[in-house]
Amino acid sequence: MWIMRQAGRYLPQYHEVKAGKDFFETCRDAEIASEITIQPIDHFDGLIDAAIIFSDILVIPQAMGMEVEMIDKAGPHFVDPLRTPEDLKKLTQDVDVLKELDWAFKAITLTRKKLNGRVPLFGFCGAPWTLMAYMIEGGGSKMFRFAKEWIYKYPEASHELLQRITDVAVEFLAQQVVAGAQILQVFESWGGELGPAEFNEFALPYLRQIPAKLRPRLQELNITEDIPITVFAKGSWYALEDLAESGYNTVSLDWLHDPAQAVNIVNGRVNLQGNIDPGVMYGSHDVITKKVEKMIAGFGGGKQGYIINFGHGTSPFMDPENIRHFLKECHRIGSA
Numbered sequence: 001m002w003i004m005r006q007a008g009r010y011l012p013q014y015h016e017v018k019a020g021k022d023f024f025e026t027c028r029d030a031e032i033a034s035e036i037t038i039q040p041i042d043h044f045d046g047l048i049d050a051a052i053i054f055s056d057i058l059v060i061p062q063a064m065g066m067e068v069e070m071i072d073k074a075g076p077h078f079v080d081p082l083r084t085p086e087d088l089k090k091l092t093q094d095v096d097v098l099k100e101l102d103w104a105f106k107a108i109t110l111t112r113k114k115l116n117g118r119v120p121l122f123g124f125c126g127a128p129w130t131l132m133a134y135m136i137e138g139g140g141s142k143m144f145r146f147a148k149e150w151i152y153k154y155p156e157a158s159h160e161l162l163q164r165i166t167d168v169a170v171e172f173l174a175q176q177v178v179a180g181a182q183i184l185q186v187f188e189s190w191g192g193e194l195g196p197a198e199f200n201e202f203a204l205p206y207l208r209q210i211p212a213k214l215r216p217r218l219q220e221l222n223i224t225e226d227i228p229i230t231v232f233a234k235g236s237w238y239a240l241e242d243l244a245e246s247g248y249n250t251v252s253l254d255w256l257h258d259p260a261q262a263v264n265i266v267n268g269r270v271n272l273q274g275n276i277d278p279g280v281m282y283g284s285h286d287v288i289t290k291k292v293e294k295m296i297a298g299f300g301g302g303k304q305g306y307i308i309n310f311g312h313g314t315s316p317f318m319d320p321e322n323i324r325h326f327l328k329e330c331h332r333i334g335s336a
């Protein structure tokens with residue numbers, strides 16, 4: 001059991017350590033990033049079973065040469081987004097991942113050392129379609145006017161961009177493992193902006209490439225352990241059957257899925273992770289307990305392995321005591 005965005009703004013100690021510093025500066029400081037990564041592990045003493053390195057999915061666009069800022073309360077902002085296929089020329093050719101993201105590897109190595117075996121450490125990256133959409137939109141979006149323009153007007157350039165992101169993502173994940181990450185997750189946070197046909201054309205082929213290319217790359221790098229990989233495609237409920245056959249060990253589900261139906265669809269082929277609506281944390285302790293009972297009853301008893309998580313991340317408005325109640329109830333009900 002762990003929680004997406006478990007290190008973050010709902011914890012007062014996060015603000016203390018971040019102390020008004022720039023978000024990406026915080027990520028790049030191995031000492032601070034490792035401290036923030038471990039905060040939820042300490043805070044919920046023994047209730048959380050994995051740490052996830054404090055960083056962001058947008059570090060791949062940065063490594064490819066784009067300038068990204070994190071604006072307080074507004075989110076990410078790209079100084080010069082890609083608007084036409086001509087703009088692909090602005091991206092770095094042959095990204096030197098080890099050099100561009102060396103700070104990320106240092107933070108992972110230090111965090112792994114500090115964790116000292118308490119819990120395993122997740123590395124992660126953004127999925128190609130989600131990163132492409134950010135690089136084109138220039139930040140968060142409701143309409144996806146520019147990213148949709150790319151896939152419908154410039155499909156060839158879209159595929160070129162998706163392939164270039166995929167190649168960087170594979171090397172980034174591989175080097176995170178070399179640095180000490182023990183399990184990996186790929187975040188396709190904007191999967192649900194694509195319908196099934198577009199998901200199959202612009203998201204799924206690249207999601208599939210990641211484990212297919214990563215496993216031989218890890219062998220080349222002399223990693224002998226089997227590294228489990230999770231895929232989270234938010235909103236892409238229609239893709240569960242395909243994701244169960246896409247080379248990942250675990251499929252993470254958002255709360256649009258009914259757990260029992262998902263269990264039936266995957267039929268033991270992959271582990272499942274998820275999927276309580278994070279909004280349940282705004283409810284009473286009683287409501288949280290009832291929702292945990294339903295979630296565990298739905299996933300439990302299936303043939304697959306099961307990792308408890310939220311259907312998406314925490315928010316700054318959540319009361320850590322409600323999250324503690326959630327975690328405790330998962331342990332109590334799950335072990336009954």
Ligand SMILES: Cc1c2[nH]c(c1CCC(=O)O)Cc1[nH]c(c(CCC(=O)O)c1C)Cc1[nH]c(c(CCC(=O)O)c1C)Cc1[nH]c(c(C)c1CCC(=O)O)C2
Nearest residue numbers: 004005006007008052053054055056057075076187189313
């Ligand atoms: C889409 C996405 C991003 N980043 C990420 C995703 C995929 C997961 C998802 O769908 O939520 C992934 C991410 N971002 C962060 C982590 C760290 C590890 C963890 O999960 O605890 C992880 C795994 C820290 C963060 N990433 C960000 C913060 C908040 C920064 C701050 O102001 O302190 C944190 C703790 C900033 C961020 N980063 C991003 C956005 C849209 C924002 C701003 C919106 C927001 O404020 O929540 C892009």
